[in-house]
Amino acid sequence: MLLxxxxxxxxxxxxxxxxxxxxxxxxxEAVLLxxxxxxxxxxxxxxxxxxxxxxxxxxxxxxxxxxxLQGHRLDLFRGQHIGIIFQKAHLIAALTVKQNLELAQFLSxxxxxxxxxxxxxxxxxxxxxAAVGTLSEGEAQRVSIARALINTPKLILADEPxxxxxxxxxxxxxxxxxxxxxxxxxxxVIVTHDQRVKSEVSQVLELKSE
Amino acid sequence: MNLLTLSWKYLSxxxxxxxxxxxxxxxxxxxxxxxxxxxxxxxxxxxxDAAGIDLVVGAKGxxxxxxxxxxxxxxxxxxxxxxxxxxxxxxxxxxxxxxxLAMGDNVQGLRILGTNHDYLDLYSVKFAAxxxxxxxxxxxxxxxxxxxxxxxxxxxxxxxxxxxxxxxxHDQHAFKVTGILAPSGKVVDRLVLTSIESVWYTHDExxxxxxxxxxxxxxxxxxxxxxxxxxxxxxxxxxxSARGFPVTDQDREVxxxxxxxxxxxxxxxxxxxxxSGTSMQAASPAFEMSRLFELLGVGISLLQGLAxxxxxxxxxxxxxxxxxxxxxxxxxxxxxxxLGASRGQLVGLVFLEGISLTILGAIFGxxxxxxxxxxxxxxxxxxxxxxxxPWVFLTEEGLIFGYALTVGIVASLIPAWxxxxxxxxxxxxxx
Numbered sequence: 157m158l159l160x161x162x163x164x165x166x167x168x169x170x171x172x173x174x175x176x177x178x179x180x181x182x183x184x185e186a187v188l189l190x191x192x193x194x195x196x197x198x199x200x201x202x203x204x205x206x207x208x209x210x211x212x213x214x215x216x217x218x219x220x221x222x223x224x225l226q227g228h229r230l231d232l233f234r235g236q237h238i239g240i241i242f243q244k245a246h247l248i249a250a251l252t253v254k255q256n257l258e259l260a261q262f263l264s265x266x267x268x269x270x271x272x273x274x275x276x277x278x279x280x281x282x283x284x285x286a287a288v289g290t291l292s293e294g295e296a297q298r299v300s301i302a303r304a305l306i307n308t309p310k311l312i313l314a315d316e317p318x319x320x321x322x323x324x325x326x327x328x329x330x331x332x333x334x335x336x337x338x339x340x341x342x343x344x345v346i347v348t349h350d351q352r353v354k355s356e357v358s359q360v361l362e363l364k365s366e
Numbered sequence: 367m368n369l370l371t372l373s374w375k376y377l378s379x380x381x382x383x384x385x386x387x388x389x390x391x392x393x394x395x396x397x398x399x400x401x402x403x404x405x406x407x408x409x410x411x412x413x414x415d416a417a418g419i420d421l422v423v424g425a426k427g428x429x430x431x432x433x434x435x436x437x438x439x440x441x442x443x444x445x446x447x448x449x450x451x452x453x454x455x456x457x458x459x460x461x462x463x464x465x466x467l468a469m470g471d472n473v474q475g476l477r478i479l480g481t482n483h484d485y486l487d488l489y490s491v492k493f494a495a496x497x498x499x500x501x502x503x504x505x506x507x508x509x510x511x512x513x514x515x516x517x518x519x520x521x522x523x524x525x526x527x528x529x530x531x532x533x534x535x536h537d538q539h540a541f542k543v544t545g546i547l548a549p550s551g552k553v554v555d556r557l558v559l560t561s562i563e564s565v566w567y568t569h570d571e572x573x574x575x576x577x578x579x580x581x582x583x584x585x586x587x588x589x590x591x592x593x594x595x596x597x598x599x600x601x602x603x604x605x606x607s608a609r610g611f612p613v614t615d616q617d618r619e620v621x622x623x624x625x626x627x628x629x630x631x632x633x634x635x636x637x638x639x640x641x642s643g644t645s646m647q648a649a650s651p652a653f654e655m656s657r658l659f660e661l662l663g664v665g666i667s668l669l670q671g672l673a674x675x676x677x678x679x680x681x682x683x684x685x686x687x688x689x690x691x692x693x694x695x696x697x698x699x700x701x702x703x704x705l706g707a708s709r710g711q712l713v714g715l716v717f718l719e720g721i722s723l724t725i726l727g728a729i730f731g732x733x734x735x736x737x738x739x740x741x742x743x744x745x746x747x748x749x750x751x752x753x754x755x756p757w758v759f760l761t762e763e764g765l766i767f768g769y770a771l772t773v774g775i776v777a778s779l780i781p782a783w784x785x786x787x788x789x790x791x792x793x794x795x796x797x
Contacts, residue, residue, distance in 0.1 A: 198795050202791045202795070205704065207791040207794070228708035231703060231706050231707060231708045231709075232706050234704060235704075235705050235707070248375075248698055248701070249379065249698075250375040250378075250379035251375055255375070258367035259702075259705065260705045260706075261367070263702060303705070
């Protein structure tokens with residue numbers, strides 16, 4: 157198993173504790189994370205990414221217990237092994253498309269894949285030296301996928317990646333995510349309530365709010 | 367891609383704010399640079415030119431004027447003194463050395479200074495060509511003078527009366543260049559040196575040739591000449607004296623005397639003796655120059671205050687710019703963290719931005735400072751100002767980088783702390 161969680165729970169200060177079901181995922185597999193608003197989907201994703209640290213339980217990625225890592229080692233581990241895609245692209249506006257990818261490589265100290273080849277795969281190679289501000293939303297989202305993939309992560313987390321895209325782009329983004337994750341053998345977790353996505357991924361994990 | 371490139375990209379992404387901050391800081395630092403250069407060079411030149419001169423004796427008048435005219439050759443002399451009286455002082459046991467000076471002529475605004483070879487030793491000059499004057503009307507050019515006049519060994523020229531350009535020429539007897547000095551950075555660079563006798567003879571001829579326009583003093587001088595014994599050879603053909611006072615049996619004048627004391631006692635006794643006991647005045651270069659700097663001090667402090675205010679405002683402005691841009695960039699910071707950046711790297715990024723801004727400010731500030739000074743020197747004809755070389759770089763200018771760095775670090779402290787505190791999860795879940 158590439159990704160495994162055991163008896164995870166987390167509580168925001170002054171709020172009741174949220175418990176999450178145990179689950180595991182192999183490389184190349186994809187899972188949809190579903191649930192109503194407030195059921196803790198984003199919290200769960202943050203725990204998986206090591207952005208939040210659980211009150212109980214563990215997240216184990218490829219044999220490493222995330223909560224055992226501290227400070228910069230956790231940051232570096234995240235940069236090297238976890239790719240995160242947000243609802244909006246959130247690229248660094250001061251940099252060009254290619255520089256955004258190079259930045260991800262620099263911060264994770266991993267210089268594996270070539271930014272240009274990846275952009276080629278995602279069909280946006282012609283935008284490599286474009287300023288981020290000139291991209292359409294669909295293009296920007298594809299760049300953010302490229303940024304998440306550039307370090308060939310073991311785990312890809314996507315938080316509502318398609319919610320701000322039209323049908324055509326949503327379809328394209330979800331197909332890309334699946335095929336690229338499969339190509340590099342990464343586990344893919346998608347948080348969504350987008351019907352267009354639900355039909356694409358068979359494995360589902362449903363969070364229930366108590 | 368690295369942190370420095372990233373910080374630079376962020377800075378150049380906001381060219382107006384960045385430019386404003388850099389210029390603001392640069393202006394403050396430019397003023398400091400100018401003050402530093404002017405103060406340092408004046409003080410250094412002033413001290414160097416006055417080295418070895420304990421006391422200046424000349425005609426009564428303003429003591430500061432006496433110093434400026436005789437040591438630095440910038441103001442007009444206070445008048446002449448009788449050589450007989452001057453020689454009496456030189457015989458005092460308090461005096462170690464006396465160098466007489468005779469002034470009154472110029473060539474293209476460069477002063478012709480009659481003196482003896484002791485003056486050359488005083489500034490320990492080196493000859494680029496030729497040797498010191500030995501006959502009347504032989505001159506030695508300072509390095510800059512030679513360049514301005516475009517003269518070389520063996521060339522001749524005539525001086526004109528007065529110490530600034532525009533008076534009538536002494537064209538009776540031409541000066542002949544027999545020596546050219548190597549550049550020394552001292553006052554001799556801008557002088558034309560000759561013997562006291564040469565200065566005397568030029569004026570003798572003038573008064574002889576133009577009797578109609580002679581003044582009363584000159585008439586007296588003619589009278590003296592007529593009384594002079596006719597026997598012997600023309601003194602103009604004799605070699606001039608290289609040391610001490612010129613030998614003459616006539617009633618002659620010199621302009622001022624540069625005196626070196628024999629012992630510390632002289633500093634107390636000699637000035638008082640001259641000022642009260644003779645019709646001449648004595649002034650100490652050290653004392654008069656410190657008085658002058660005291661007078662200028664008010665203006666300098668005022669400018670310093672202005673410069674400090676500008677630097678502080680620039681610091682504040684950089685702080686506000688960093689703080690605001692960081693508020694807009696909280697999301698960026700969170701993204702950087704998810705990409706693997708540590709808190710330390712974010713702090714580093716903020717400091718790099720602040721410090722790059724101020725280092726740029728320092729570079730521009732120093733460049734502006736030198737440029738501005740060059741402009742002033744170029745535009746002004748004031749001789750005092752032309753003493754300043756705008757392209758001298760001082761080690762003290764390193765201090766300016768120090769100031770700039772301090773401003774950058776102080777201005778970055780709070781923004782850096784807020785970057786350190788940013789919680790990624792909270793920032794990313796905010797919509």
